[in-house]
Amino acid sequence: MFKKIFILTILFVSSIAGYSQNSVNNYKYVIVPDEYDFLDEVDQYRLNSLSQFLFNKHGFIALMEDETFPEDLMYNPCLALKADVIDDSGTFKTKLKIELENCKGELIFVSEMGESFDKNYQVAYNKALREAFMYVAALKYEYEPNEDILSESRDTRAEANQEVEQLKQEIAVLKQEKETIEATKTATALNAEEVVEESNDKVEISLNGTTTTLYAQKTDYGFQVVDSTPKVIMVLLNTKNPEVFMVQGKNAMVIKEDGFWYLSENDGNHVKDTKLNIKF
Numbered sequence: 001m002f003k004k005i006f007i008l009t010i011l012f013v014s015s016i017a018g019y020s021q022n023s024v025n026n027y028k029y030v031i032v033p034d035e036y037d038f039l040d041e042v043d044q045y046r047l048n049s050l051s052q053f054l055f056n057k058h059g060f061i062a063l064m065e066d067e068t069f070p071e072d073l074m075y076n077p078c079l080a081l082k083a084d085v086i087d088d089s090g091t092f093k094t095k096l097k098i099e100l101e102n103c104k105g106e107l108i109f110v111s112e113m114g115e116s117f118d119k120n121y122q123v124a125y126n127k128a129l130r131e132a133f134m135y136v137a138a139l140k141y142e143y144e145p146n147e148d149i150l151s152e153s154r155d156t157r158a159e160a161n162q163e164v165e166q167l168k169q170e171i172a173v174l175k176q177e178k179e180t181i182e183a184t185k186t187a188t189a190l191n192a193e194e195v196v197e198e199s200n201d202k203v204e205i206s207l208n209g210t211t212t213t214l215y216a217q218k219t220d221y222g223f224q225v226v227d228s229t230p231k232v233i234m235v236l237l238n239t240k241n242p243e244v245f246m247v248q249g250k251n252a253m254v255i256k257e258d259g260f261w262y263l264s265e266n267d268g269n270h271v272k273d274t275k276l277n278i279k280f
Contacts, residue, residue, distance in 0.1 A: 023108050024100065024139055026146035029073055029080035030055045030062045038087035045125045051083060051098075054083035054133045059141040078103040078152040085129065093117055098132050103152075111135035216280040225278060254278075 027219050032052045035042045043049055048064070057060035063069060063080075081100040088095045094116045100109040114132030118124040179247040214233060222238040222245055236245035236254055243256035252265040254276065263274040 024081070025142055025144040026149055027079060027081045027100075027102065027108070028061060028143050028145075029070075030060045030083050031065050031080045032062055032101065033065050034082045036085050036087075038085075042083065043271065045122050047085065047125055047129055050124050050126060050129060051085065054130070054136070058133070058137045058139075061143075076150070078149050081108055083134075094121075094128045095130050096125065096128040098129075098136060109136075109139070212277060214276060214278045216278050223280070 032048055032055065034048055035044070036047060039045070039047065052062040052064060060085075063073075079101055084099045084101065085161040086097050086099060087099065095113045097113050098109075098111040099107060102108050111132045112135050114128040114130065114134070116124040116127035116131070118127060135267055212227060214225050214227055215230065215234070216225055219235070224235050225233045227233055234250070234254075235248040238250050239246060245254045246252075247254060248262070250265070251267070252263060255262050261276040261278045263276055265272045265274070
């Protein structure tokens with residue numbers, strides 16, 4: 001009895017589905033999501049794979065959302081309907097229906113509920129989905145190009161070309177800015193090397209005792225240390241530790257220890273530590 005009622009329902013849907021059929025026929029593709037909202041995993045119970053298979057079986061070109069799309073669809077997303085499966089299950093019955101939505105968020109097709117009383121989720125979901133797809137089969141889908149939808153492709157292609165040209169211009173500007181920054185960094189590095197060469201012979205003279213006050217001036221790579229003249233005494237280069245600096249051009253480091261700064265030099269035979277009075 002149930003089967004007879006179901007068959008009559010299918011025939012009734014087929015007879016009144018003219019508007020839906022014509023609307024669905026205007027779309028070339030169906031995009032199936034990797035995961036339905038009511039499930040916890042990608043392709044759980046293989047419902048997404050089954051959906052793609054059944055859409056293809058009934059004449060559609062069904063694509064999974066993570067696969068590479070055909071060129072015409074990439075230029076015109078409105079050629080495709082987005083598929084979704086809605087779960088309206090109760091305590092004892094699994095109930096699923098299929099929805100097809102266009103690129104504007106409009107529902108183009110909603111099936112009747114497919115149902116199953118099976119207690120095994122794997123079996124119940126598969127049975128309910130297959131039953132819901134009987135209403136998709138009743139559409140007897142055949143692709144019929146629609147001029148309004150196809151015109152979206154021309155508009156989209158023009159917009160895409162415009163975006164590409166704009167992107168090219170932005171890349172050119174960024175490239176120019178990068179070249180300017182690199183040139184500035186190179187010039188700064190060369191200037192720093194010249195400063196070190198001038199100041200290497202002054203380090204020993206200026207650091208005879210801790211009473212000489214030195215001043216740290218921020219640079220792109222760390223600090224340059226000057227005295228009150230002001231003369232550059234040394235150039236400090238940043239390390240990962242904010243309390244440790246390398247002295248450019250010397251086998252030495254400036255280290256903060258117990259609240260004081262020290263110049264630690266290694267001549268290959270022994271390490272010499274000199275207490276500094278640096279104001280950062």
